Amino acid sequence: MPRMNTLLDAEHTAARLPWAPLVDELEALLGDATVQVPPRTVLPMADGAFLFAMPGCDARTAMTKLITFTPANAGTSRPTIQGDVTVFDVASGERRLILDGPTVTGRRTAAVSALAARWLAPNLAGPMLIVGAGVQGYAHVEVFAAALGVRQFRIASRRRASAEALAAHARALGLQADVVEDADAALADCPLAATCTPASEVVLRALPRADAFIAAVGAFTPKMVEIDAGLCRHLAATGRVVVDSRDAGHEAGDLLQAGLDVAAMPSLADVVRAQSKARADGGPVLFKSCGWAGWDLAAARLAVKPMG
Template identity: 65%
Template sequence: MNTPHSTPVAWLDAAATAAALPYPALADAIEALLRDDSVTVPPRLIQPLPAGGSLFVMPATDTTVAITKLITFVADNPARGRPAIQGDIVVFDARDGRRRLLLDGPTVTARRTAAVSLLAARRLARHRDGPLLIVGAGVQGRSHLEAFAAGLGVRAVQIASRSRASADALVAHATALGLDARRVDDADAALADCPLVVSCTSAQAVALRARPRPDAFVAAVGAFTPRMVEWAPAVCRHLAATGTLVVDTRDADHEAGDLLQAGLDVGGLPTLADVVRNTPAWQRARRADGPVFFKSCGWAGWDLAAARCVLAAHGH
């Protein structure tokens, strides 16, 4: 019930949240956020749960908007017919503290993660039209497929998954979007055909052991804790020696499982903000040739960008 001085809160369900977050506009909002010096994002709290899952508490603010993301992550939930990520994002007015929006947490997580990869690909990929290889056919596989089709114009996609049924379902979705799509059963072999690669597995074990093409752009999404991994350590070391490594934020210094398990100095790598702002750190790190490996771990700033995008779409 609203108090006499309260304002009704806009509660957006999954469909309404998705409709307010088109991928190209969301990527633009993320780029704008990375240029905004007023943004403050403290370290996220990760609370272990008794059965092996985690509770994430992720606040962020700028001069006008404050958000807190509250989600749970339980890796084996899909096997029990439940989503791996559940929860909400509460959006407040940073000046007077009013609640303004309640957004569907899993939808924002899926879309903002794909939009971050889209922004990185816009900036770093040499062959933006693909073909695209997606390894992992879950929620992130679907969101990245949609984001790269809408934002880069990708028309051909190959999909690999441990589950043939999941891969076939994503192929059917891609076909319905008008893409040339097919399932591949050997992700390592498919790397030779695809200059765009997205790995978004459950990251419970190494999924890729072959080297990407020298002209490839890779968005590695699945591993977002030190213990998670998708890419073999030897491949990561090869990429560090021959290409360009970029992390999403400095939080990756202690979260980028693929790179940490390869023994790499993650703290010395440029961030996406360095790329967007063309900082000296980025100018020193960039190579004219070789593959680009973008490691995404997640950050509440991306959720703040999504809240700003929704507020703009609703005319606030």
């Protein structure tokens, strides 16, 4: 077992971030008045790559995530997200852990979607549509099953082989999973959906069910998009659009390209603090996730807790 003050690999990082406790830690962080999270620094690099520096702290724990996003690595043996999360003890200033950055990003992103669904989804019964069969596709299947009890999934991907591999993974977890060719057609049967793609093109256009919850996680810059502009406007007009943090005001490509006033939309923190869970008759919900260092801080807080 790795000791504190060590560099953890992907496997040991994941072991310190089990799904259900991670979702609970994310929710707990939103109620912690000591949390400080400044805007993240985003440095554009060559060929569409970015360097992200994301610090945050509470009264006991501080962390900084430093990662690169390299879209040119998609489809290669190199991951698109690389880097580390360094965790410190506030009282002593001591470095406690260095976590694997892509693992933290992958797990906290999916766990945020699950937390949003806990508060916002009108219907958690499933099936759940997963669009995209990469890291986030796998993570969303796992967390929605582990933390919310979803048992049935529909998988859509540009590559049939990738969709089949994710469906096989879900079945190995004891879940029901089927590959679908048309994500728009499948949306009619799925009250839950998550778009987990590289966000280079629109992947959902169809109008959803009245009890739908859609988590859009792929687009985190103004030029990226997964959800059709017309669909975004429909969801804003007939239901509810919630963003993961105030940073989405200048990062939520789907919403910005739809011409919506993102700054006026409630954040997940607003929802949780107001204790305003979605009503079953409240219409469809779009949750737009762009990423926030607070989510990484929650993961860091969980990672330094004693395991047992």
